[in-house]
Amino acid sequence: MKTNTIPVCLTVAGSDSGGCAGIQVDLKTFEYFNVFGTSVITTVTAQNPKEVQSIHPVPDAEVTSQLKAVFDMFDIRAIKTGMLYSENIICRLLEFLEHINYDDFLIIDPIMVAGCGDPLSKVSRYGFITGKLLRASDLVTPNLAEAEVLLGRTLKSYSDIIIAVRELSEMFKTNVLLKGGHFKHEMASDWYCDGDEIYEVSCPYLKVKTTHGTGCRLSSAIAANVAIGKSIFESVRIGKIYVYRNLKHILQVGNQCFALGQPVDMNAPELNITKLKN
16 A cells, blocks of 8 residues: 655644634644644633633643654654743743754744734743744744734834834844734735845735634645745745635634635635835
């Protein structure tokens, strides 16, 4: 019997009991792009698409045990992180990756603040250790609220955002994708900086029943595509299409409860990529 070998990705993130974000969505996304998904759970949350009711962190030692168990057997091509929640968990992850000399792709979705503005972790309190984590990454994907926390100032205008994405890239010496889905703009735009050039990646803004979990899907899609050999920028482009197609396929999963469905296809002629002038 023939055995198929496929790339393996790892998500280090929180569990979402509602199934619309976190570990649950990461694994769905990996499977969509035909990579094998492994997981390290950092927190157990009680949540649904409307609210996070409680957050229970996994003991630090168990985070390390999960990492060891995964790396003992799997060849991890890409890692994405979601809710790391605390300084101790970040330290455990950094220490482990340094110990094994991990040098493949690491994407950090710095889960600090939800798109609606609600705080989701204690990470924003730990400037030094957060900075060390981001500097170890190949790509960071903050939303606007998280970028404001990292920079210590409010981003009010389009020009503020352009300055911010370059500043974040220079600050952490890494690629940055600043997610602008909640910026009041005619297009749903994200801004990518590779340390030199800045690109605006945009699709038409969609008025939908829910956007919960889009950030998790985006970072997981990028990780999966890097794992199968795509460049970071091409993976960002594919990730943007994936989320856009998710938003065009909303599912009703309860009484006034909605969730993002998997795309039927990846066609997105509406996608626009613009290289901005330096």
